[in-house]
Amino acid sequence: MHYTSWDRTDTDAPALLAEAGPTVIARFTTDTAAVDGKVWGLSFDKEKGAKATLPDGRVLDAPGNFGRDKTFRVSLGEGFFTLLNESSTNWVIEDETGEKIAQFSGGGNGVRKAILEFEGETDLPIEAVAGLSWLARLVLESRLGRSSLVLIGTLAAMSVVAVLAFIF
Numbered sequence: 495m496h497y498t499s500w501d502r503t504d505t506d507a508p509a510l511l512a513e514a515g516p517t518v519i520a521r522f523t524t525d526t527a528a529v530d531g532k533v534w535g536l537s538f539d540k541e542k543g544a545k546a547t548l549p550d551g552r553v554l555d556a557p558g559n560f561g562r563d564k565t566f567r568v569s570l571g572e573g574f575f576t577l578l579n580e581s582s583t584n585w586v587i588e589d590e591t592g593e594k595i596a597q598f599s600g601g602g603n604g605v606r607k608a609i610l611e612f613e614g615e616t617d618l619p620i621e622a623v624a625g626l627s628w629l630a631r632l633v634l635e636s637r638l639g640r641s642s643l644v645l646i647g648t649l650a651a652m653s654v655v656a657v658l659a660f661i662f
Contacts, residue, residue, distance in 0.1 A: 497611040498627040510627050520624045529624045536628075540636050546625055554625040560636035568629065570622055577629065585633065587626060598630040605634045 498519065501509040510520040520529040527534040527546065535547040543557035543566075552571040560566075564579035574590040583600030587610075596612045608631040616623065 495612070495616060495623075496614070497609050498623060499607045499609045500627075500631060502606070510624055519620065519627075522628060527624065527628065530620050538632060544629060544632055546628070548621060552621070554621075554629075556629050560632055566629070566633075568626070570625055573622070575622075575626065577633065583634075583637065585630070587630075596626065598634070600634045600637060605638050608634050 495512045497513055499511050499514055501511055501515060501518075503509075504521075507521045507523045509515075509518045510522065511517065512519050520527050522536070524538075525536050527536055532549045534549070536545070538544045538560075540560045543555070543560070545556070546554040548554070554568065554570045556566050556568045556577070558566045566577040568575040568577060575595075576588045576592075578586050578588065580586055585598050586594050587596040587598075589595050594613055595616070595618070596610055598608065598610045608627070610623075610627045610630045612618075618626075
């Protein structure tokens with residue numbers, strides 16, 4: 495598979511798709527995920543990080559402030575990944591050797607589809623693919639709230655200036 499995307503038809507349990515579907519890799523709710531027939535426990539706090547507990551006891555852990563941090567060191571069992579904000583809404587994921595393995599972006603419809611594109615055909619285990627795709631979606635959604643707030647503030651300030659210009 496070259497990439498993953500999200501089907502948000504069921505907003506309570508969005509499906510993670512292999513490429514554009516129809517193959518469903520996983521289904522995520524707020525506190526659980528069904529990945530490859532196994533149920534994960536999920537927890538997410540925008541300011542503290544994300545954690546998924548897999549049935550075999552391994553933990554996917556991504557500590558940090560998802561609304562502000564530009565780098566996340568992610569552990570999955572004994573392995574590590576790094577999510578790096580390259581510029582604005584563009585992110586890359588590196589493996590523990592520092593090699594780029596994937597990328598994602600919030601540009602265009604990036605937040606809606608939250609596409610995680612791998613460097614060629616990926617040989618990562620399904621747990622890593624699902625976990626990194628979930629984290630990419632969380633990063634993009636967390637940033638969207640901040641961007642919207644800045645946009646609303648800017649529009650409000652411009653409205654005040656326009657009204658004052660009209661009055662005077």
